[in-house]
Amino acid sequence: MPSQLVTNLTILVLAGFVGFAVISKVPNTLHTPLMSGTNAIHGIVLLGGLLVVGFSGNGIFNKIILVIAIAFGTINVVGGFLVTDRMLEMFKRKPVASEEPEE
Amino acid sequence: MTPLATSFLQNQNFIDALYIVAFGLFVLGLMGLTGPGTAVRGNRVAAVGMGLAVIATLLPPGIGNWGLIALGVAVGTAVGIPAARNVKMTQMPQMVALFNGVGGGAVFLIAWAEFRNSGGFGAGTPTYVAIFSLFAAIVGSVSFWGSNIAFGKLQGLLPGRPITLGGAQQPLNFVLGILTIAAAVDSAAGAHSEAIFIGMLVCAALLGNFVVLPIGGADMPVVISLLNAFTGLSAAATGIALNNPAMIVAGMIVGASGSILTNLMATAMNRSILAIIAGGFGGEVALGAGDGADGDRSVRSTSPADAAIQLAYARLVVVVPGYGMAVAQAQHTVRELQRALEARGVEVEYAIHPVAGRMPGHMNVLLAEADVPYEQLKEMDDINPEFQRTDVALVIGANDVTNPAANTQPDSPIYGMPILEVSNARSVIVLKRSMNTGFAGVDNPLFYDEKTQLLFGDAKSSVGEVVEELKGL
Numbered sequence: 001m002p003s004q005l006v007t008n009l010t011i012l013v014l015a016g017f018v019g020f021a022v023i024s025k026v027p028n029t030l031h032t033p034l035m036s037g038t039n040a041i042h043g044i045v046l047l048g049g050l051l052v053v054g055f056s057g058n059g060i061f062n063k064i065i066l067v068i069a070i071a072f073g074t075i076n077v078v079g080g081f082l083v084t085d086r087m088l089e090m091f092k093r094k095p096v097a098s099e100e101p102e103e
Numbered sequence: 104m105t106p107l108a109t110s111f112l113q114n115q116n117f118i119d120a121l122y123i124v125a126f127g128l129f130v131l132g133l134m135g136l137t138g139p140g141t142a143v144r145g146n147r148v149a150a151v152g153m154g155l156a157v158i159a160t161l162l163p164p165g166i167g168n169w170g171l172i173a174l175g176v177a178v179g180t181a182v183g184i185p186a187a188r189n190v191k192m193t194q195m196p197q198m199v200a201l202f203n204g205v206g207g208g209a210v211f212l213i214a215w216a217e218f219r220n221s222g223g224f225g226a227g228t229p230t231y232v233a234i235f236s237l238f239a240a241i242v243g244s245v246s247f248w249g250s251n252i253a254f255g256k257l258q259g260l261l262p263g264r265p266i267t268l269g270g271a272q273q274p275l276n277f278v279l280g281i282l283t284i285a286a287a288v289d290s291a292a293g294a295h296s297e298a299i300f301i302g303m304l305v306c307a308a309l310l311g312n313f314v315v316l317p318i319g320g321a322d323m324p325v326v327i328s329l330l331n332a333f334t335g336l337s338a339a340a341t342g343i344a345l346n347n348p349a350m351i352v353a354g355m356i357v358g359a360s361g362s363i364l365t366n367l368m369a370t371a372m373n374r375s376i377l378a379i380i381a382g383g384f385g386g387e388v389a390l391g392a393g394d395g396a397d398g399d400r401s402v403r404s405t406s407p408a409d410a411a412i413q414l415a416y417a418r419l420v421v422v423v424p425g426y427g428m429a430v431a432q433a434q435h436t437v438r439e440l441q442r443a444l445e446a447r448g449v450e451v452e453y454a455i456h457p458v459a460g461r462m463p464g465h466m467n468v469l470l471a472e473a474d475v476p477y478e479q480l481k482e483m484d485d486i487n488p489e490f491q492r493t494d495v496a497l498v499i500g501a502n503d504v505t506n507p508a509a510n511t512q513p514d515s516p517i518y519g520m521p522i523l524e525v526s527n528a529r530s531v532i533v534l535k536r537s538m539n540t541g542f543a544g545v546d547n548p549l550f551y552d553e554k555t556q557l558l559f560g561d562a563k564s565s566v567g568e569v570v571e572e573l574k575g576l
Contacts, residue, residue, distance in 0.1 A: 074179020
């Protein structure tokens with residue numbers, strides 16, 4: 001079998017290129033939302049917590065640190081996306097507000 | 104659910120397909136972030152991708168501990184939602200640092216649990232799984248502690264100035280780095296000793312603290328970007344260890360984004376990333392110079408009334424915001440000033456330095472909150488030629504990014520840093536709280552320029568007074 005490792009490393013390298021290509025196009029204006037949006041995306045570690053606790057969460061100490069890990073991951077995901085949304089709404093509404101003075 | 108539906112939902116191919124859709128949505132969402140018009144949708148698309156990835160993770164048969172999962176998610180949601188809802192835009196840098204930190208924390212905790220579950224990476228654990236888990240544990244731990252220190256500094260819980268152990272700092276960091284790696288190699292080679300693993304986590308934690316503590320406030324944009332990249336890479340490593348493609352893709356994209364931003368910020372300061380991480384920039388030495396050298400030079404101060412007259416009869420006013428504007432939360436008042444000036448036919452633009460504030464794009468977010476149209480926010484390269492025809496450059500709480508010493512004094516610590524060339528404007532009004540130097544601790548010759556007038560006081564109340572005076576004209 002072309003080992004799982006090779007497949008995963010291929011995914012890693014290609015994802016790196018995709019990341020560089022896409023992120024390079026983000027304008028300076030949006031760097032803070034970009035940062036907090038990507039912040040939310042690395043909350044994907046939540047999946048790691050779910051997998052490990054779901055399949056092999058044995059022992060009280062393991063359970064405690066995994067619950068903390070899941071809580072951390074959830075804060076990262078939920079908080080990150082929400083705060084990014086709040087920020088981006090501010091960027092979006094402006095041109096509309098200035099074009100429609102009746103509001 | 105019918106058995107047929109259950110077997111379909113729990114089919115590995117279906118789950119894999121969900122993962123592929125999920126990371127497709129991440130990339131699509133980030134593509135949306137390339138323009139202010141599509142960015143909101145982009146972020147939501149990425150959030151949907153995250154939702155799918157979570158569902159896909161929970162579908163396979165044999166998942167247990169549902170109570171624990173629910174508990175973790177509930178606690179995380181209960182903390183995350185109010186935090187995200189209530190944070191002020193001026194506090195965004197520390198919020199990002201905090202969210203970044205918890206991500207790193209999750210990574211190293213997961214690696215720890217894996218270590219324990221596999222009997223210390225015992226028999227049956229492929230070596231590469233051990234290696235990537237250990238990498239994730241180290242980087243996640245550095246990121247967690249580093250982000251917490253960054254949060255403490257930005258929130259004002261810790262002093263913003265560099266805190267260092269002086270000459271002992273670099274050798275100590277070096278030793279800690281070696282110890283961390285040695286412990287990791289030992290664990291990967293099959294030591295199975297939890298004490299060694301914990302020792303490794305502790306060394307990495309100390310390293311995270313010691314690397315960020317010596318870094319001054321002005322260098323925060325670089326540090327936050329770098330820690331963001333770290334957490335991303337550690338998430339990707341966890342993905343490889345757990346054989347989860349969605350984690351690999353998402354983590355790597357964040358790693359790429361963080362690296363790009365780190366590089367942009369370092370370039371905007373004309374300093375190498377290594378030099379910034381080495382820390383201790385500015386601080387004590389230059390501080391003394393700021394106080395002592397004032398004797399032979401004088402500054403001109405002005406009043407809100409005079410400033411208002413000057414602004415009112417200008418054709419082009421360029422506002423140069425900095426961290427001081429964020430601290431004073433003056434962005435809404437600045438927007439009022441802009442409206443008052445525009446009502447009199449004065450053209451107003453904003454000059455945004457890439458490292459103004461404490462994180463990439465900090466000023467843009469604050470001004471967006473205050474409803475300043477983003478077309479009026481000009482990047483450094485676009486606005487610098489404009490200063491030639493600028494009547495008044497209004498510097499609000501910015502210092503180092505306007506310091507002409509960066510162009511003219513080869514011995515200055517910030518020499519070579521690209522700056523906003525406000526000294527080319529016909530006149531300059533600088534809003535400052537006091538004559539203290541900026542966070543880099545470097546004296547700014549701009550303040551002693553004969554074209555420059557200083558308006559002392561809190562940025563928000565100063566701008567407010569100018570607006571009042573403008574109304575009275």
